[in-house]
Amino acid sequence: MANSFSKREAITLDGTPDKRLYWSIISDYDIQTALCELIDNAIDQWMGSNPRAPLVVDLVLDADRQLISVKDNAGGVGQSDLRMLIAPGKSRNSPTAESIGIFGVGSKRAVVALAENVVIKTHRKGDKTYQIDVTSDWLESPDWDLPAYEIPNINEGETSIYLSALRQTFTTSYVEHLKQQLGETYGWFLEQKGCSMLVNGESVKALSFECWAYPPDFPPQQAFFNVDLSGSGTIRVDMTVGLIRDRNPATDNYGVYFYCNNRLVAKELKVREVGYFVSSEAGVPHPDASLCRAIVRLNGEAKLMPWNSSKSGINYSHPLFHAVRPVLLQLVAQFSSLSRRLKDDWEEKVFKHTEGQVQKVDSDLATQGKRLFLPPLPRVNKPHIEHLKAKNDLKIAEQPWTLGLVEAVAAVTILTRQKLETKNRIALILLDSNFEIALKEFVVHRGDLFPPKEYTDSKIKELFQRRPNVISEVSKKVAIPQNLLDKAKHYYELRNKLIHERATVGIIDSDVENYDRTIREILHILFDLDL
């Protein structure tokens, strides 16, 4: 049927955006994210120009006066391009360039998010020097026109952005933190491209995360492959995964790190999407896996990158992330598991191995996301018992009654590695019984402290009717720190709740770990066992 409406009668809608569009982003940006947008632009401009003097980005953050300025010598903006600095969506970058900027919004959003007053001065070689003032009046007015006026020359090739009436305040200690973040984010440009960055006159040092350990059979694995995004373009992937030597338990500096076109976009990712499984209540994976780090470098057209629009995170539903994920998951699983299996002696088995070679995985398999050939992981269970017994062989020979105590300690460790839903409950019962038996063995076998004449069979039998009495007798003869006794008492009561109370109590991983450590320490005090 013919359309009865004619195009000629159509009304014209005004698609001019409203300034309100800025409101949404003010709350999205923190100072670091916003400053990085400005640095990204200087880097893009500089990388795309030829010939070029070394790039210098000079940041001043005055905590007393709450002022920020960012100056670069990347080339400046000419008159015909000045509107790129204020018109949302405008960009000079080609969508196929291997740049950082792509969306045409970074600088605009960043300056507005940072400050109510923004002054931009820029001088492109062969052009004049211009100034643009982005003020709250302009942001509040419906009009998009903004004057750019000529001012006395600043250095050729320079762009300076002055920010005042800041929307977020900062302290001097934040400035130190920022320096480190910039060193990490732009490490490659600082180190490989000779760029420099100054913060309040001090140079930012390049920081990298490639602090690998090379255990003899388990060096880091590197996968190089290309991802062809169904006709849109090809991205080069360079992924290295291995065990690290610079683990810092306070900062949880492990996980997956993503660089896009050499700029760090996300670090220390430990979520299910990248292969970490969070089961503990603290919301982070178990620390046993904490020596596994993955560094993923993606290079190619900016428009194909899986970053979010402020380049501060990864979009897990992006097709490029999906293409990289199968290889990433295999390698993260391999090294997380290795980290766990070697945890009884990270010092000897991991940290000591400071030198070696990164091993390359089969790039055809990686390209197709297939199963990689990775070295078989060391076995754990049997060696653990043998290791404990070997460490205590003399003690066990002298006091054969301690063999059962040592094996029970090993059994708890083995148990905690099993896929049993109620393993914590079994472990608690085992730990508590081991403690009780340990007390009995101590009383029965230390005739020097508990003379059989005084501690007759019937007295011992009576004594063992009540745990607190046994502990009090033992404590008279040997000093057990009160905190250990308190913990033992707490878990004894927890075990009793399992037996006597109507509702079943839940026992979490940290309870088992804590009681396990307590029992090992008490066994050391009572029998000089090294557990």
Ligand SMILES: Nc1ncnc2c1ncn2[C@@H]1O[C@H](COP(=O)(O)OP(=O)(O)OP(=O)(O)O)[C@@H](O)[C@H]1O
């Ligand atoms: N410091 C600078 N030196 C030279 N040109 C700049 C500078 N800052 C911005 N520009 C120009 O302004 C344009 C817009 O920058 P903006 O950050 O808004 O967008 P983008 O970098 O293209 O994309 P994205 O939103 O992904 O950052 C850039 O393409 C660049 O041409």
Ligand SMILES: [Mg+2]
């Ligand atoms: Mg940009």
